[in-house]
Amino acid sequence: QVQLVESGGGLVQAGGSLRLSCANSGRPFSMYGWFRQTTGKDREFVAGISWSSGSTNYRNSVKGRFTISRDNAKNGVWLQMDSLKPEDTSIYYCAARSDSSSTFDYWGQGTQVTVSS
Secondary structure (H helix, E strand, O other): OOOEEEEOOEEEEOOOOEEEEEEEOOOOOOEEEEEEEOOOOOOEEEEEEEOOOOOEEEOHHHOOOEEEEEEOOOOEEEEEEOOOOHHHOEEEEEEEEOOOOOOOOEEOOOEEEEEEO
16 A cells, blocks of 8 residues: 655744655655645645656745655655745645546645744
8 A cells, every 4th residue: 555654844943944755655656746735724736746757846935945856765755945934834745646647646644844933
């Protein structure tokens, strides 16, 4: 059974950095994404990466501050978050989808990121 496990969340001051990890217990998926959700708000896309090409895309508010990359050792992905802002506070989820799917079908349990002002 495939499992995605996130780690690396925590409490950081504004302007600081965190790196989130998403480890995959199975074979690499074709696409990975990071999402976040705050209580009372809809889940939002943060960043995505194609496993084969390495091409990436980001939501506008994190461009230039966040970087998604592959973790070949764990068949998963990283999310490097720099210049963090209080509005980045959220639970961050890793997700993945296979070639045969158009939706993210596999999700991790989430990791809390809190940015203090």
